[in-house]
């Protein structure tokens with residue numbers, strides 16, 4: 408049987424070949440693997456993905472062989488070895504080094520093992536004197552390497568927000584996010600869910616923004632909890648709960664959710680509506696529409712009609728049909744790097760302009776489906792103005808029949824106070840709000 412470190416290396420190689428790390432983890436971490444090993448593999452994989460650039464920088468300082476000449480097993484053995492040495496106090500130095508050397512011998516050959524041994528021992532001797540680019544003379548290089556972000560992201564953020572904000576943002580993106588869940592009020596309530604979770608050995612902490620949010624700790628894997636399968640809660644960050652709240656739905660409304668899979672916001676909307684009314688939920692990918700159906704089944708939501716649909720395509724039959732429309736647009740996901748560190752390396756600067764064309768189109772087309780005096784909410788899990796404020800501003804410029812609508816009544820008081828006139832949008836950042844990066848705008852259709 409493969410040990411935890413070997414599994415981590417295989418998952419990292421898979422992800423280097425294009426697999427999503429969360430899917431690769433699910434594939435490799437079968438239930439027969441002890442929980443402690445599963446947790447260690449997850450820590451190593453996410454740790455290396457998060458700090459890949461910094462780890463490679465350190466390797467290149469201590470290796471005579473160029474990174475591009477190393478085999479993937481050797482490179483990833485060094486990465487997990489250094490990650491343990493630099494970031495995991497609980498792993499003894501001898502274990503981090505010896506286990507890496509054994510793996511290099513097993514996966515490659517004795518020569519590779521000698522090389523890994525030499526590089527790691529050199530790092531152990533010198534880890535306190537590693538030099539990084541000078542933050543004053545080379546601020547972009549420093550932030551990029553020290554916090555391990557591609558240079559283009561750091562450059563973009565420094566231009567937008569300045570050095571200090573970007574440093575705090577990078578630091579926040581590297582922190583482990585807390586597990587946040589939404590209480591499914593269709594099946595339970597705060598007190599009951601708290602005691603159910605506690606009886607399952609889970610520590611429960613109240614949400615910061617919303618009554619329906621809990622942070623949970625000491626959990627094995629969410630899917631191992633009976634309360635999860637019983638549909639008593641849905642994993643969801645508090646920032647993304649703002650979207651359904653900002654829609655201001657009521658029982659009996661006709662709602663359209665145009666990019667809905669896996670159904671996190673759809674089911675949130677349904678619970679605010681007390682499962683009365685109707686929600687049409689679209690997604691472009693058939694397998695993802697199945698996820699919406701599965702989420703609805705588990706959470707006991709019965710008012711959702713989930714359909715495969717490309718929201719960019721105009722449909723006259725849908726015009727003026729819905730009281731509320733949510734456009735939770737496909738986006739770069741740059742706001743959720745805490746949860747998906749692979750985004751650091753999978754996204755490219757040119758992706759943003761491709762996405763903005765799509766976002767503009769979906770918003771333009773689906774706005775037509777809102778009734779007169781109806782509400783249109785646009786949201787993304789991005790912190791990039793091109794995907795957020797700029798999309799909405801351009802939309803309002805081209806569509807005089809829509810205006811910003813005051814979002815403050817739908818927000819927790821502390822957040823509502825942050826809004827500026829015309830009070831129609833909010834941008835959340837992990838370094839400021841301690842949640843995922845998220846954008847929400849609320850618009851009203853005031854003319855035909």
Ligand SMILES: C[S@@+](CC[C@H](N)C(=O)[O-])C[C@H]1O[C@@H](n2cnc3c(N)ncnc32)[C@H](O)[C@@H]1O
Pocket residue numbers: 665666667668669670671672673689690691692695716717718719735736737738769
């Ligand atoms: C940000 S995710 C949605 C998350 C979802 N609203 C939730 O809360 O669980 C974006 C979704 O948009 C879908 N998508 C991308 N392009 C689309 C399009 N043209 N039409 C409909 N759905 C699309 C993707 O498949 C993806 O599931």
